[in-house]
Amino acid sequence: MKKQTKLTLAALALLLLVGLLGGVYLLSRPDVAAGTKNITVDIVHADESTKSLRFQTDKEFLGDLLLSENLVTGEQGPFGLYILSADGEVADYAVNKAYWALTVNGEYAVQGADATPIADGDAYRLVYTVG
Amino acid sequence: MLGALTFAAKLVMAPLPNIEPVSLLVMLFAVTLGKKALFPVYVYVLLEISLFGLGLWTTAYLYIWALLALAAFLLRSMESPLGWAILSGLFGLLFGALCTPVCLLTGGPAFALSWWLSGIPFDLAHCAGNFALTLVLFRPGRRLLSRLL
Numbered sequence: 001m002k003k004q005t006k007l008t009l010a011a012l013a014l015l016l017l018v019g020l021l022g023g024v025y026l027l028s029r030p031d032v033a034a035g036t037k038n039i040t041v042d043i044v045h046a047d048e049s050t051k052s053l054r055f056q057t058d059k060e061f062l063g064d065l066l067l068s069e070n071l072v073t074g075e076q077g078p079f080g081l082y083i084l085s086a087d088g089e090v091a092d093y094a095v096n097k098a099y100w101a102l103t104v105n106g107e108y109a110v111q112g113a114d115a116t117p118i119a120d121g122d123a124y125r126l127v128y129t130v131g
Numbered sequence: 132m133l134g135a136l137t138f139a140a141k142l143v144m145a146p147l148p149n150i151e152p153v154s155l156l157v158m159l160f161a162v163t164l165g166k167k168a169l170f171p172v173y174v175y176v177l178l179e180i181s182l183f184g185l186g187l188w189t190t191a192y193l194y195i196w197a198l199l200a201l202a203a204f205l206l207r208s209m210e211s212p213l214g215w216a217i218l219s220g221l222f223g224l225l226f227g228a229l230c231t232p233v234c235l236l237t238g239g240p241a242f243a244l245s246w247w248l249s250g251i252p253f254d255l256a257h258c259a260g261n262f263a264l265t266l267v268l269f270r271p272g273r274r275l276l277s278r279l280l
Contacts, residue, residue: 003211007211007214007217010217011213011217014220014221014224018258019219021255022255023258025248027250029248063220070274075145080249080250080253093183094182094183094184107142110245110246110249111246111249115249130181
């Protein structure tokens with residue numbers, strides 16, 4: 001087979017794979033609830049003090065809400081928003097292996113805050129965690 | 132030094148969403164240095180671990196970059212920038228999937244699957260960024276490294 005043909009086939013295969021993965025994502029992505037939702041957000045600091053907040057929001061993803069309320073700062077990592085600080089407290093993994101753990105209704109979130117859909121009645125916790 | 136350069140280049144390009152120079156550099160090291168490419172690759176990985184700790188993705192780094200280096204080494208006779216762009220794009224597209232063994236070991240199959248699925252948009256963007264960067268820079272980068280090393 002000519003080199004050019006091989007390259008064309010490889011490029012087509014890559015495009016096909018892109019389409020396939022895009023389709024898998026669209027079929028599997030979580031339902032996003034439209035409209036107003038009532039939720040709670042608890043921020044548990046290093047000293048174990050807790051700031052509890054209630055929100056009525058039209059936002060669809062938790063990350064948007066937390067950033068718009070200036071509750072967190074973060075940076076876009078390879079896998080979405082990486083929260084650096086919450087309620088003014090910085091968790092620096094490089095210093096003491098500290099990070100902000102996110103839970104949704106008591107379970108560890110399986111994705112970053114910016115990909116976590118908000119559902120009515122949800123309880124979110126950001127917990128300063130070491131190690 | 133090449134490993135440190137890779138680490139510095141990644142940090143410099145960190146503000147650009149989903150555009151990273153590491154895939155390109157790892158492939159360039161593999162085609163110009165052969166097996167010795169593993170030295171700069173693992174210097175880079177150690178620098179990542181020393182800064183960010185041994186987390187989910189830094190653990191995956193222990194084997195992911197070596198796999199890319201191996202693929203590039205096996206294809207080292209290929210000249211076409213398009214061919215290299217396809218390899219780099221494919222690597223970006225499969226990046227999340229390649230990390231799932233670590234998720235599987237730490238959180239089980241359900242966690243690994245949901246983690247991979249939720250990261251697909253990042254993989255798609257990673258694929259596009261890798262493809263474009265490699266298409267433009269692979270050939271001049273290879274020429275430059277071959278002259279320097």
